[in-house]
Amino acid sequence: MGTKNNPGDYDCYAKAHADEPMFTLLGRDRTAHHLVAIWSALRGGHFEFARQLLDDAIADLRSLGMRDTDKAKLAEAATCSEKMKTWFDHRNHPRTTAAAPGPSFVSGNTAPSAESETPKSESTGTPSAARATA
Numbered sequence: 001m002g003t004k005n006n007p008g009d010y011d012c013y014a015k016a017h018a019d020e021p022m023f024t025l026l027g028r029d030r031t032a033h034h035l036v037a038i039w040s041a042l043r044g045g046h047f048e049f050a051r052q053l054l055d056d057a058i059a060d061l062r063s064l065g066m067r068d069t070d071k072a073k074l075a076e077a078a079t080c081s082e083k084m085k086t087w088f089d090h091r092n093h094p095r096t097t098a099a100a101p102g103p104s105f106v107s108g109n110t111a112p113s114a115e116s117e118t119p120k121s122e123s124t125g126t127p128s129a130a131r132a133t134a
Contacts, residue, residue: 021083030066031057 002008016022025032034057041050060066068074 021087023080
């Protein structure tokens with residue numbers, strides 16, 4: 001783990017390519033610890049645990065009424081996600097002419113509203129849009 005004053009062994013700023021998109025989470029962000037735990041579980045191949053962590057994060061944030069209304073910030077994050085996917089695809093699949101689309105809210109640069117959450121498959125619990133693009 002690193003801080004601004006004491007970068008860790010896995011300091012992303014030092015290792016990032018000059019054109020590589022980055023997204024930084026700060027400790028003060030209520031969602032950060034959830035997202036880092038989910039990332040760690042996914043990267044470790046613990047997919048069911050990651051799903052449980054996501055469910056726990058959603059329950060926690062819903063109970064707090066957590067919803068960011070800064071549309072410009074949310075749009076910038078969605079754009080960052082899209083640019084990360086494009087950068088990764090071009091770097092790892094250079095002969096591919098077009099990257100597969102991400103979730104529809106990323107492509108449109110707007111997050112879904114709380115009232116219009118992505119419907120989930122009853123059999124898998126996976127958002128329908130994610131299954132269609134996977």
